[in-house]
Amino acid sequence: MLRVITKELTPMSDEKTEYTISDLAKEFEITSRSIRHYEDEKLITPTRRGVHRIYSARDRVRLQLILRGKRLGFSLAEIKEIIDLYGVEGEQRQTERLLELINVRRESLKQQLKDIKYLLNEFDVLEEKLTSEHQAK
DNA sequence: CTTCTTACA
DNA sequence: TGTAAGTA
Structure with a gap:
């Protein structure tokens, strides 16, 4: 059900922390449908364990950035542009x-x-x- | 029971 | 975005 493979022993950071799509959907109060959609639009790229999606702490951050961008009224394309610029030629x-x-x-x-x-x-x-x-x- | 894909609304 | 359908 709602088990996080590794969780809250360290509030955050652990790159080994993994989340299921339902974990993130519940945390951010959105549907898994939306999360999958953001992936289709190339804004998030979770790894796969078989056919199931596994989200890392980094993916979680990206999802947060996506939701923040949406609140500001930006399109997914615009949000993707910004997010993808992170780490490129500095900020x-x-x-x-x-x-x-x-x-x-x-x-x-x-x-x-x-x-x-x-x-x-x-x-x-x-x-x-x-x-x-x-x-x- | 949950997740996944595909397709239609 | 939601939802239905058929699976794994």
């Missing part, structure tokens, strides 16, 4: 790229905010029109 490029994506995200949110404000105003105008029309009758 210089990773930081630069992250900053770039943050700006892209910021602009997107600004546009959405404009659209929402416009829509709210449209509703106000329409509502008033309908209201006065109703009273006229």
Whole structure:
């Protein structure tokens, strides 16, 4: 069932700590379906023991980064880009790229905010029109 | 009973 | 993402 091959004798770090897909799903409150999906998208690459997936502490960290990126509104492709930059030519490029994506995200949110404000105003105008029309009758 | 793959919604 | 189906 829910057994971790090696566990919490050392709160963290042990690269020998392994998790099953259900361990991680439960810990992060997501479904195993999502975790498998992230693997399909190449964001995580768990090892296999036969046909079963085995996740390392490192995989767990990557999963955390994926979930954090999602909360910030980034796509899996963008998250993958950032994660894959870790360890490459230092973290210089990773930081630069992250900053770039943050700006892209910021602009997107600004546009959405404009659209929402416009829509709210449209509703106000329409509502008033309908209201006065109703009273006229 | 849990995990896996595949495929459709 | 969820879920159904058929396995291992």
